Amino acid sequence: MEDLKIGVYVCNCGTNIAHVIDAESVKNYAATLPGVKIARSYRYMCSNPGQEMIVEDIRSQGLNRVVVAACSPRMHERTFRNACRTAGLNPYLCEMANIREQCSWVHNDSVAATEKAMALTRAAVLRVACQEPLEGLTAEMCPTTLVLGGGIAGLTAALELADGGFPVVIVERADRLGGNLTRVDLTAPHFDSARDLVRERIAHVRGNPNVTVMLRSELRSLSGFVGNFTAEIATNGGKPTKVRVGNVVVATGYKEFDASRVTHFGYGKLPNVITSFDFERMLRAGRIETKDGRLPQYAAIIHCVGSRSEEFHAYCSRVCCMTALKYANEIKSAIPTCYVSDLYIDMHAFGKGCEDFYKRSSEAKTLFLMYGKGDHPVIRRAASTDDCDMLIEVEEKLSGEHIEIPADLVILMVGMEARADAADVAHVVNISQDKSGWFIESHPKLDPVATTTDGVYIAGTCAAPKDIPDTVAQARAAAARILAKIAKGKIEIDGVFAEVNEEQCSGCRMCNELCPYSAIEFDADKKRSHVIPAACKACGACVAACPSAAIKGRHFTDAQIFAQIEGVLL
Numbered sequence: 001m002e003d004l005k006i007g008v009y010v011c012n013c014g015t016n017i018a019h020v021i022d023a024e025s026v027k028n029y030a031a032t033l034p035g036v037k038i039a040r041s042y043r044y045m046c047s048n049p050g051q052e053m054i055v056e057d058i059r060s061q062g063l064n065r066v067v068v069a070a071c072s073p074r075m076h077e078r079t080f081r082n083a084c085r086t087a088g089l090n091p092y093l094c095e096m097a098n099i100r101e102q103c104s105w106v107h108n109d110s111v112a113a114t115e116k117a118m119a120l121t122r123a124a125v126l127r128v129a130c131q132e133p134l135e136g137l138t139a140e141m142c143p144t145t146l147v148l149g150g151g152i153a154g155l156t157a158a159l160e161l162a163d164g165g166f167p168v169v170i171v172e173r174a175d176r177l178g179g180n181l182t183r184v185d186l187t188a189p190h191f192d193s194a195r196d197l198v199r200e201r202i203a204h205v206r207g208n209p210n211v212t213v214m215l216r217s218e219l220r221s222l223s224g225f226v227g228n229f230t231a232e233i234a235t236n237g238g239k240p241t242k243v244r245v246g247n248v249v250v251a252t253g254y255k256e257f258d259a260s261r262v263t264h265f266g267y268g269k270l271p272n273v274i275t276s277f278d279f280e281r282m283l284r285a286g287r288i289e290t291k292d293g294r295l296p297q298y299a300a301i302i303h304c305v306g307s308r309s310e311e312f313h314a315y316c317s318r319v320c321c322m323t324a325l326k327y328a329n330e331i332k333s334a335i336p337t338c339y340v341s342d343l344y345i346d347m348h349a350f351g352k353g354c355e356d357f358y359k360r361s362s363e364a365k366t367l368f369l370m371y372g373k374g375d376h377p378v379i380r381r382a383a384s385t386d387d388c389d390m391l392i393e394v395e396e397k398l399s400g401e402h403i404e405i406p407a408d409l410v411i412l413m414v415g416m417e418a419r420a421d422a423a424d425v426a427h428v429v430n431i432s433q434d435k436s437g438w439f440i441e442s443h444p445k446l447d448p449v450a451t452t453t454d455g456v457y458i459a460g461t462c463a464a465p466k467d468i469p470d471t472v473a474q475a476r477a478a479a480a481r482i483l484a485k486i487a488k489g490k491i492e493i494d495g496v497f498a499e500v501n502e503e504q505c506s507g508c509r510m511c512n513e514l515c516p517y518s519a520i521e522f523d524a525d526k527k528r529s530h531v532i533p534a535a536c537k538a539c540g541a542c543v544a545a546c547p548s549a550a551i552k553g554r555h556f557t558d559a560q561i562f563a564q565i566e567g568v569l570l
Helices: 023-030 048-061 073-086 100-104 110-128 152-163 179-183 194-207 276-285 320-334 354-363 422-429 468-488 510-514 541-545 558-569
Strands: 006-011 036-042 065-070 094-098 137-140 145-148 168-171 211-214 217-225 228-235 238-245 247-250 254-256 273-275 298-305 339-344 367-370 378-381 390-396 401-407 409-414 416-418 456-458 490-493 498-500 520-523 528-531 551-553
Touching (some): 006 023, 023 110, 036 048, 065 110, 094 110, 100 110, 145 238, 152 168, 152 211, 152 247, 152 468, 168 217, 179 194, 273 276, 298 320, 339 401, 367 401, 456 468, 498 528, 510 520, 510 541, 541 551
Parallel strands (some): 145 168, 168 211, 247 456, 298 409
Antiparallel strands (some): 228 238, 254 416, 520 528
16 A cells, blocks of 8 residues: 555635634644645635645645545535646545534634644544545436426426427426416516416427427336436326436426415405405406405405414515515506505515515505514404495504504415425425425525436425526526536546445345435346445445445445544544
């Protein structure tokens, strides 16, 4: 075995690390560890000068191992691996010690934090001495993409991919394309026609020879790995078809909150209490009227029905506020004599042009009334002597008064929630959901369209409530990620994955049942299991569970883990 020549690099991370940890002391200590040839401390190791320092030392000092004591590997492991690769060193001979999130950010005692940083760095040095050079693999990339959902997100993603010259298959459960947007009249804040937006997208999809549309269809199973999935699609409740695809875009949308679950609004009991989608049908029909055909003299709009509520959904559905302002403007335009009241918790005018829209709406003589987040208005029938159909009681927050508001028509702004079949979709495509049922992205800020399953992307309101511009942007982002992969022609597979020693494998199939990524297959002829490297995430569940000790985790061998533990405990 070659002599160890380890380079240790301690990052100050500006003051993120250095304000608690004595980085110079950590560097000096690291220089005394066995196998360490050079140790340095620098303000920002992830910066270009920091990376160039590592590259130069590898070349000039002949380093064959690198340890970087800095932030979480999730943030910059790839950065430092690429620096090693640039210098000609195998990237898997680089190890990171997390002395920021696990040390400086969680401790106030500088002496104790510095000692802990030394221990973490020592553990990394002992571990990297046991690491081996690894090589990644490659696999063919199927250029066809499967898009689940034919709403505005699915249509946009499909068009981006198809216009790039690659085949797309759209699977839609309904009997037509368009999704929830087909139920909307105009969009806020500019009153664009939703119908025109959908028609334009559908026309382009129908006219593109690269797009295959499968209506009244659903995905029954998805096997394989990124670049090489096999999708089984059932049409009209039967007729399964197998399609080979390289990537999947999940754009299954949302469903509206069931307003009958909120008893104090009287939905389903009071005939003139309707939901926002009921009102959209009125607008599309071209007439705003009560149940008995009268023009309403008083109209009230109530926000956050099902949203921002500990009883139902704590999150904000984002689109409701501007849609409510749109309704107020449309009512005043159609019935100038109608008194419009807008009851809200907070007014969220976050989008482009929305604050101006809010200002214009207030100038249109809409009465805005604010109620508390833990409170709610109560609707009851008016007396026969009252000049209205209903009365709304509310504790108005700004005035501090108990107010009664007349109403002939009440519009409930129902929030968005995850579809009832979201759990089934998540199971089939092997992605996760949060506590509210929305699909979870790989990273909410750095990777907002990818999932933990390579090759499966999410777009639109299946991931969280959002408006049309954000939905379209996310769909295009997902398509861009896929196009970048297809352009390479091959899939690069990380060198870190589990391996099965078939001579030791007993064929018990325990690992098959445990793998959360469906990355282990059983060969019925050999009666042995084997790992699909492209699907494996190196979580180690199979390694720990194998009763025959037949599975090895590359880059996480027993020797490496024990060396790291020993380094911490010395």
